[in-house]
Amino acid sequence: MEKRLSAAEKMKRHNRIRLIIQASFATLSNGYIRGFARGKIFTGVSKKICVPGMNCYSCPGALGACPIGSLQATLNSRDYKLALYVTGLLVLFGTFLGRFVCGFLCPFGLIQDLIYKIPFVKKIRRLPGEKALRYLRFVFLAVFVLLLPAFIADFTGLGQPWFCKWICPVGTLEGGIPLVLLNSAMREAAGFIFRFKLIILLITLFSAVIIYRPFCRYVCPLGAIYGIFNKISFYRFTIDSTKCTGCGACQKTCKLDIPVWQNPNSADCIRCGDCKTACPNQAIVTGK
Amino acid sequence: MTFLKKHPLLIRLILLSLGIALLLGGIFRGEVATVFKKATHICMECIGIG
Numbered sequence: 001m002e003k004r005l006s007a008a009e010k011m012k013r014h015n016r017i018r019l020i021i022q023a024s025f026a027t028l029s030n031g032y033i034r035g036f037a038r039g040k041i042f043t044g045v046s047k048k049i050c051v052p053g054m055n056c057y058s059c060p061g062a063l064g065a066c067p068i069g070s071l072q073a074t075l076n077s078r079d080y081k082l083a084l085y086v087t088g089l090l091v092l093f094g095t096f097l098g099r100f101v102c103g104f105l106c107p108f109g110l111i112q113d114l115i116y117k118i119p120f121v122k123k124i125r126r127l128p129g130e131k132a133l134r135y136l137r138f139v140f141l142a143v144f145v146l147l148l149p150a151f152i153a154d155f156t157g158l159g160q161p162w163f164c165k166w167i168c169p170v171g172t173l174e175g176g177i178p179l180v181l182l183n184s185a186m187r188e189a190a191g192f193i194f195r196f197k198l199i200i201l202l203i204t205l206f207s208a209v210i211i212y213r214p215f216c217r218y219v220c221p222l223g224a225i226y227g228i229f230n231k232i233s234f235y236r237f238t239i240d241s242t243k244c245t246g247c248g249a250c251q252k253t254c255k256l257d258i259p260v261w262q263n264p265n266s267a268d269c270i271r272c273g274d275c276k277t278a279c280p281n282q283a284i285v286t287g288k
Numbered sequence: 289m290t291f292l293k294k295h296p297l298l299i300r301l302i303l304l305s306l307g308i309a310l311l312l313g314g315i316f317r318g319e320v321a322t323v324f325k326k327a328t329h330i331c332m333e334c335i336g337i338g
Contacts, residue, residue, distance in 0.1 A: 041328070041329075041330055042328075043328040045324075047323075047324055047327035047328050048320050048323060048324045048327075050323070056331075056334055056335075057326070057327040057331065057334070058330050058331045058334045058335050062327075064327075065323050065324075065326070065327035066327075066334075069326065069327075069331060069334060070323040070326065070327065073322060073323060073326035074314075074319050074322050074323065077322050079318075079322070080317065080319060080322070083314070083319065084310045084311070084313040084314035084317060084319060085310070085311060085313075085314025085315060085317075085319035085320055085323065086314070086319070086323065087310050087314075088306075088307050088308065088309070088310030088311030088312070088313070088314055089307075089311060090307075091303055091304075091306055091307030091310060092304065092307035092308070092311065094303075095300055095303040095304055095307060160333060161331070161333050161334065164331065164333050164334040165333035165334070165336075165338070168334065171331070171333075171334035171335055171336065172335065172336050175330075175331070175334055175335040176334075176335035176336045176337070179330065179335055180335070186330075186335070186337060189332075189337045190336070190337055191337070193336045193337065193338075194335070194336035194337055195336075196336070197336035198336070229303075231292065232292060232296060232299050232300060232303065233300075234300060
């Protein structure tokens with residue numbers, strides 16, 4: 001009983017530390033407080049650099065650029081059909097951290113984590129066809145982030161940021177809602193697309209009460225990219241086979257239902273570290 | 289997969305070199321200006337207005 005209690009305390013401490021890191025990074029990424037007061041966005045030099053997580057650059061507080069928005073902005077411009085700068089940044093973030101970014105550094109991940117704490121009659125661990133649904137984020141990446149912005153252009157040669165325009169709920173939450181509330185010109189301009197994206201946002205947020213991180217699981221193109229790096233990044237998990245008994249405690253505690261003891265570096269793993277904390281034999285180690 | 293397991297450090301070093309090369313290539317081509325321009329103007333598409 002005493003051992004169980006200490007395991008629960010260990011998990012509580014781990015979750016508290018993670019929450020502090022997530023909140024600190026979200027605050028750091030959106031630290032332009034004056035923007036929220038004025039209904040305008042930050043225009044300083046730090047916006048030349050992409051932040052590692054999903055954070056709309058039209059959020060009044062954003063101090064950096066969104067990597068997915070920047071990727072599309074480069075691909076849909078008249079001048080470039082390859083986005084070397086943003087891809088380079090993503091390769092570096094991915095090689096060092098993999099989806100640790102999702103678990104610890106993504107502001108929209110934090111929002112979903114907080115929403116999931118809201119009690120609900122029945123939380124769902126997996127949807128029917130879960131495995132196939134998780135591949136959807138690669139479809140969003142390929143079609144809406146890469147192909148459509150790069151190849152569909154208007155008569156002037158300019159494309160559109162298709163993922164931002166038609167799907168991304170992050171832009172609606174962090175940029176759209178604050179700007180529409182704070183800026184009267186924006187309020188007047190809001191029409192069909194704004195309402196459409198508001199519905200997508202509401203579906204995402206409501207789903208996040210029932211399913212853990214629905215956007216990260218099924219939609220996020222950034223998570224799809226970082227997931228590819230999970231197997232090779234410097235920050236990775238290894239199973240110490242001399243200690244692992246195959247009890248499955250890691251999978252039971254994983255809110256994404258990943259069999260960590262069999263596949264410690266799954267592309268779906270957001271590196272929240274719950275499995276590592278829950279393992280009774282400390283068989284999950286970082287690095288190597 | 290076996291190569292990946294046998295030489296993880298080598299693969300990471302290759303990826304880091306590739307990342308740095310792409311980053312520098314992008315900076316050299318002036319892509320940073322495109323990112324900066326987009327990030328410092330309200331993106332109407334992102335917020336659902338454009």
